[in-house]
Amino acid sequence: MSVTSTRPTIRLTGRVASIEVSPTLAVLNRAQELIGSGVDIVDFGPGEPDFRTPALVSEAGKQAIDQGFTKYTNASGTKALRDAIASRYATRYGVKLTTENVIAGNGGKQELFNLMLALVDEGDEVIIPSPYWVSFPDQVAFAGGKPVFAKTSVDNQFRPTLADIEAVATEKTRGLIINSPCNPTGAVIAESELRRIVEWCASRDVFLIFDETYEFFVYGGAKHASAMKWFDQYPETIIAVNSMSKTYAMTGWRLGYAIAHPELIAALGKIQSHSTSNPSSIAQAAALAALRGDDSEVRKMYDAYCERRAWLVPAVNAIDGFCCADPDGAFYIFPEIGEFFGKAGIVDSQTFATFLLEKARVAVVPGSAFGADEFIRISYATSLDRLKEGVRRIEEALSTL
Ligand SMILES: Cc1ncc(COP(=O)(O)O)c(C=O)c1O
Incomplete structure (x- = not known):
């Protein structure tokens, strides 16, 4: 040699x-x-709340440490946490979910990343309304897919419409990511438009990732509409991604989650089991306290x-x-x-x-x-x-x- x-x-x-x-x-x-x-x-840069994590939540984290809840958990999150997330969605959106519909990870970002790895094959196109959150296109590209941008109109306050999406759809379209309320524009999609988009996705077998990380922060006369409202009807199409980060000022704890069909959740669990394993047990205990708390x-x-x-x-x-x-x-x-x-x-x-x-x-x-x-x-x-x-x-x- x-x-x-x-x-x-x-x-x-x-x-x-x-x-x-x-x-x-x-x-x-x-x-x-x-x-x-x-x-x-x-x-004026920060994408995170300037508030402290609520005391009740931090206290639950401290207790987890004191009580030795500091070991590996199930790689997809504890049953208690996954059930609390399922029950929050049942109350909020009237959707029937079980533990198997939910996975908890190290932030919504990890679940989004894993979703791309699980769903996007080489050359698949994923439509992203623009302006968009910075990580969406790179996550799609990392998985081998092609981000395709659907430009939204400033005159429509950047709310994505089905027409914007249809204008860039091709036979290679595999998925769509809607983020409402939107980072960076603050746009909130109306329920009627979202319903049309959900039905379009289902009819074309295009997955819909619905990122509702900012769901609690909607102002004036606007109302948050969640795609999960139609999950019972379209469980193979709709995927929700959400996070404790913004709602509970918990950005550093790193706890987010995805809700989807059990088969997809199992695939995400497989990826997670070989990469990070479970999100921090301490953060999970804190998140559970937050979800069980009164949101004051x-x-x-x-x-x-x-x-x-x-x-x-x-x-x-x-x-x-x-x-x-x-x-x-x-x-x-x-x-x-x-x-x-x-x-x-x-x-x-x-x-x-x-x-x-x-x-x-x-x-x-x-x-x-x-x-x-x-x-x-x-x-x-x-x-x-x-x-x-x-x-x-x-x-x-x-x-x-
Ligand atoms: C639109 C959107 N989705 C997802 C995330 C991910 O949040 P985290 O990973 O902290 O849960 C963020 C964070 O900035 C965001 O703005």
Whole structure:
């Protein structure tokens, strides 16, 4: 055997090469750098509640440790937790579920990832309404599929319609992902449109992943509609993904779940059993307490978001050059900022965000991260005082242009 003199290399798979760490994270990394060096940045970036995990939930986590509930559990989650999730859905959406319809994992993100691995074959197309949450396209691509974007209209407040979806469907369409309320736009799909989409998916044998991570955060006259309402009728088509992260301010605990047909749940369980095994036993105990609790803390967070949103939307619309739809849900607004392109070196949402960071000391996420380059995402998971200070700084910096 001949010996080569070349150095070994890091040889990555095509799979990994097909996905990216979002380049737009550069703005947020720079914000962290500035904060670290003592600069006062108003941070509108976070995709997580600024509230503490409710005491009752944290207490259950502590008790789990004290009582030695610190060992492996069933890889798909404890029966108690899966049943509590099933029963929450039965109460909320009138759907009949058993333990076998539910899997708990390390965040909704893990279940979404595993769903792609279980459902998407090489070359399969998965339709994603755009603007979209950052991880959807890369998860589809990682599984070997092709993300296909269905552009939603700002005039329809970014709510996806069946017409948007049909316009990009082909014979290779294997699945559809609907996220309502939507991160980043806050769009909430109406029940009548969702029903039409569910029926379309079932008639074409297209799976529907319905991500309702922000289900509790819906405002004004809008109402959250869940695809799970029709699960009894279309159990092979509908898959719900949900999370404890946003509802209970539990982002760091890493606990999310999927609800689907038992055969699909078993497939997800198989993947999980060979990758992470169970989500943390401690987080599971905390999640169980949250689901069995009375949600009074969730209502307090909800009231705070209502108050912030009521102040923020008109305040942002009053900034010259900003145009913002009234988002029905989540805790983000998604204003259009294309007016500023061509000024002071601003050519896209990334350079706009950089301008705000350097000149206004305000961090926002560029819309390009979500497939919409004329927009930025502002999170109002931050106090009203900081929102007011941030908007004041933005107005001041833009007035110099
Ligand atoms: C739309 C959406 N889905 C899923 C997730 C995943 O949340 P987690 O993995 O914390 O449960 C997030 C988190 O930002 C999200 O915004």
